[in-house]
Amino acid sequence: MQNLLSRVEILPPGFLNLFINWEEWVQRDFELPKYTNEKVVIEHTSINPNKSAHIGHLRNSCIGDTLVRLLRRVGYHVEVHNYIDDLGNQLADTVVGLLNIPLSGEYERFGDYCWDLYATTNKEYQTVEKAPI
The missing domain is CATH 3.40.50 (Rossmann fold)
Structure with a gap:
């Protein structure tokens, strides 16, 4: 398997790019297991x-x-x-957030706001579940 890659790059935020050495690759015999x-x-x-x-x-x-x-x-x-x-549950959680959780910030798209609101709502569920009764 030596020389099958011509180079390897590591780029933010954690991408690993492998570049195949095609001249070496085409000279190999590959058999299915x-x-x-x-x-x-x-x-x-x-x-x-x-x-x-x-x-x-x-x-x-x-x-x-x-x-x-x-x-x-x-x-x-x-x-x-x-x-x-499950879009139904995710939509329901977002509606719960719209009705009960104030979320501020500037958003270009309503979908981005809903994404953050959904995440915030689920964090709030965890807080409420851990609270003593």
Whole structure:
């Protein structure tokens, strides 16, 4: 596997970029692993329905789905857990925040305000749950 990467970059806030040395890569023989019939569980998330979708949200779904397909291709019995966000509960928590939690600040978009309000509401739930009765 030596020389398969031409360089590695580490960039803020924690990205790791690997650059493939394609001249070396194309000279390698790659074989698929033998059939195993072992069970594996892959969990990956769906796009968050509470904010505008962009390519970054799609990335995790694509990586998870690709991994599932690759493992099935080489003979694994794959169980997929694809967690779908529950917009109903998240919307209800945001409404609770709108009615009960004052949140100040300047926001360009209402969705950004709701995102912060949702997080603040859930922190408040934790505070209330820990309070003595």
